[in-house]
Amino acid sequence: KLLVFSGTQPSGKLTIGNYIGAIRHWIVMQKYYECMYCIADLHLISTVSSSNVYAFRKMSLDTLALYLACGVDPNVSTIFMQSHVPEHTQLNWLLNCCAYYGELSRMTQFKEKSKFKQDSVNVGLFNYPILMAADILLYQTNFVPVGDDQKQHLEFTCNIARRFNNKFGTVFTIPKILVPDFGSRIMSLLNPLKKMSKSDQDSNNYISLLDDATLISKKVKRAITDSDQPPAIYYDPVEKPGVSNLLAILSGIGGESISNLELIFKNKTYSCLKSNLIQSLSTVLKQIQNRYFNERSNENKLNNILCVGAKKARQKANLTLKKVYQLIGL
Numbered sequence: 001k002l003l004v005f006s007g008t009q010p011s012g013k014l015t016i017g018n019y020i021g022a023i024r025h026w027i028v029m030q031k032y033y034e035c036m037y038c039i040a041d042l043h044l045i046s047t048v049s050s051s052n053v054y055a056f057r058k059m060s061l062d063t064l065a066l067y068l069a070c071g072v073d074p075n076v077s078t079i080f081m082q083s084h085v086p087e088h089t090q091l092n093w094l095l096n097c098c099a100y101y102g103e104l105s106r107m108t109q110f111k112e113k114s115k116f117k118q119d120s121v122n123v124g125l126f127n128y129p130i131l132m133a134a135d136i137l138l139y140q141t142n143f144v145p146v147g148d149d150q151k152q153h154l155e156f157t158c159n160i161a162r163r164f165n166n167k168f169g170t171v172f173t174i175p176k177i178l179v180p181d182f183g184s185r186i187m188s189l190l191n192p193l194k195k196m197s198k199s200d201q202d203s204n205n206y207i208s209l210l211d212d213a214t215l216i217s218k219k220v221k222r223a224i225t226d227s228d229q230p231p232a233i234y235y236d237p238v239e240k241p242g243v244s245n246l247l248a249i250l251s252g253i254g255g256e257s258i259s260n261l262e263l264i265f266k267n268k269t270y271s272c273l274k275s276n277l278i279q280s281l282s283t284v285l286k287q288i289q290n291r292y293f294n295e296r297s298n299e300n301k302l303n304n305i306l307c308v309g310a311k312k313a314r315q316k317a318n319l320t321l322k323k324v325y326q327l328i329g330l
Ligand code: AQP
Pocket: 007, 008, 009, 010, 011, 015, 017, 018, 019, 020, 021, 022, 047, 145, 146, 147, 148, 149, 150, 183, 184, 185, 186, 187, 195, 196, 197, 198, 199, 200
């Protein structure tokens, strides 16, 4: 079976951007591929300053419960914590020695996240794409379903894999990046020129999978559209970024294609589009939340899933790492 690998950082409050851009595709892929879904806790410590061990542990279990609530099935897919598989950091070092400072300096996400703190930005953030490459390459991954923001990191992964294969001998499968045509870049509600992010300082910019109906309604009502007269609802992210974003969210959550939505909302008002979106989001997120609270209340089950997942992941990771050590001559 071909293998799928993907993951999220366990901030504990995944957004509808994470869901539409990545997680909903994971669910479908479980039917056709062997899937490994990681909770990237080592990546998280490069961006979060908390030194509270309990908080990290809690956020990881929150994220696992959200995976399950969204439909990731632990009986079919391997779900594990990145920190439970030390092979990730071992391969990370070896790949460090094949990566160039110049190419890492050009990573858009690093440039954005370090913009105002050049001197104090931690090296982990700079190194992030290399650890991500290690995550993927350890499992001889064929497909990586991700949102558009991760495309550059994935291209780097392919480059470093090719470089390593050429230098030491072929060991890594070159993964294929799967970025969906629609919904791969859900934008902020108040600034549709900026990506929706769970770490956004203003929570009005995103909808978390755990937001209740009142909050959803408040945030969607405030979302930016445009002042076109008469109002026109069609998909054009350049000319109509706000309206296009709402259409992308509605399509990603409700499953209706964008072109069908354009027909449905032809000659309708923006407030009609928003009411539909509120209705659709409230229904889908309520179902996810019901399952979430149920899963989250059973910590033994969650810990057990992580134990089984780590064991399976380590077995696979070890096979690749052994070959890599041999090829290098370690
Ligand atoms: N706005 C988005 N639209 C579509 N997909 C998105 N993803 C993230 N934001 C959007 C995809 O979600 C997956 C998990 O993301 P991550 O946790 O690895 O971190 P990220 O890409 O940095 O996402 P965030 O929400 O912006 O997190 P913070 O604020 O912590 O940096 C990935 O597949 C990502 O592409």
